[in-house]
Amino acid sequence: MNxxxxxDVTRGLVMIIMALDHIRDLLHIxxxxxNPTDLTTTTAPIFLTRWITHLCAPTFVFLSGASAYLSxxxxRNSAASRGFLFRRGLVLILLELTVINFAFWFDIQFRSLLLQVIYVIGGGLIILSILSxxxxxxxxxxxxxxxxxxNLLALLPPITNPTARFVSALFFRVDFFPLSPSFAVVTGYPLIPWLGIMLVGFALGSRLDQPITVRRRLLFxxxxxxxxxxxxxxFINVYGDPAPWSTQKDALFTVLSFINVTKxxxxxxxxxxMIGIALVVLGLADGVDNPVTRWLMVYGKVPMFYYIIHWYSVHLLMIAMVLLQGFSLNDIQAGTMSFGRPAGAGISLGPIYxxxxxxxLALYPLCRWYGRYKSAHPENAVLRYI
Structure with a gap:
């Protein structure tokens, strides 16, 4: 199968957009x-800078499901292929708990554990290795x-037992667990709601081997x-999101309220x-070969490599910014759920862009080199996981 x-083009696009959100998280003043989506305090540029990056995680998860089917x-649906999905899922979870969480916090004591998109992709691949x-x-x-x-789970009463609450959070709910004064866990991406996106992507993968003209019509x-x-x-405003939209101070903010959905x-x-937008982008990019799509493919072919190095790069940029603004390394105090950025450090939205x-642009040659190296060394099994 070709x-x-x-x-790759769509994944590359959302990976580039993703970096904007993480730079804003660590560098924006x-x-x-x-809260960039709180309409009572935000501005339209800040809101939209955050909102556009909502496209990233569901597209990653959705395309992971489609790619799993194609793989x-x-x-030929072999047991070995399912075994690889299972192992890859375990590796992604391990990377989330170690390499990626260190990139978040730069805390050698690992006082914070944040379960995000790599956790749910890893868990989803493990489940897919069975459901496939x-x-x-x-x-x-x-x-x-x-x-x-x-969304109907919101109707259930809250769970009070600590162990049951933690297990429930891993699978169903966002929650914060200060397990000790020096260690906390946040389940930012509970597995099951994101698994649904991956399973739908898996099913779509079965339709992606059609001729381009047929496939494009389907995607659109x-x-x-x-x-x-x-x-x-x-518009009905009854079911589908815990935060209903409402009329705001002007027409623009009313529109922002309408699209201000819960992640x-x-x-x-x-x-x-978000998946609707991703499908349209997939249709627009399908069969298009030009300098822009080829540029995006360089990033899209090495998603895990890009994800890891971009997080470390963003955190190093934050440290450089802090030092350039007159602070010292001693002012960067890592702690529980803290990036360590001192109060008063940061830059405005224009420089963020x-x-x-x-x-x-700086990551492009690294991604191109790694993509070529990976293609040239198919015998290296480790490269299949990163």
Whole structure:
């Protein structure tokens, strides 16, 4: 089976957008004190800078499911292929707990543990290695049931038992656990709501080996249908997101309220909006070969490598910024759920965009080199995991 390049192009695009959010998190002057999607305190540029990056995580998860299907089909659904999915899932979770969490906090004591998108992709691949034995339509149906139904869990009473609450958070809810004065765990991405997205992506993978013209029509039809359903359900304002939209101080902020969907955990309306956009982007990029798509593919072919090095780069940029602003290394105090940035350090939104563009361009030759090295050494099994 030929490689479906639109997956790499779309993944490359959202990986570039992702870096903007993480640079804003660590370098923006108001990132510590201001919720960028709180319409009572934010500005439109800050809101949209955060909102556009909502596209990243669901697209990663969705495409991970599609890629898992294509990988299994390429290798004839063998037990070895399922075993690889299982092992890859374990490796991703291990990387999340170690290499990636250190990149978040730069804390050698590991006083903070944040479970994010790599955790849910890893867990999802483990579950997919089992569910992939079922007919694809059943896997897709299960994914749709999760996507459309998991918001009903909000109707259940809160869990008071500490152990049950922690287990529930790993699978269903965002939660914060200060397990000791010097150690805390945040389940930022509970597994099951994101698994639904991956299972739907897996089912779509079974339709991606069609001719490009047929595939493009399918991607556009599915994407526009998801966006249309989002508009209808959001307008009704009854089900699909825990935060209803409302009329705001002006027309612009009313529109922002309408698209201000809940990511933690991903609501039905969040899924419809973001996956709808991702499907349209997939359709637009399908079969397109030009300098822009080839540039995006360089990033999209090495997602794990890019994800790791971009986090370390962003954190090092934060340290450089702090030092350039007159602070010392002693002012950077890592602690529980703290990036260590001292109060008063930071830059405004305009320079954030300049830093973002500079970082993306700086990472290009590294990603191109690693992509070529990986392609040239298929015998190196370790490279399959990163």
């Amino acid at each position: 490689r479906i390049t639109t997956i 108001t990132a510590i004190s201001q 299994l089909k390429k290798n 034995r079922l007919p694809v339509r059943w896997v897709g149906l299960l994914g749709l049931v999760i996507v459309f139904g998991h 039809r599915l994407g526009l249908s998801a966006l249309g359903l989002f508009v209808i359900l959001r 933690y955990p991903p609501s039905l309306l969040y899924d419809l909006l 300049l830093v973002w563009l500079g970082l993306v």
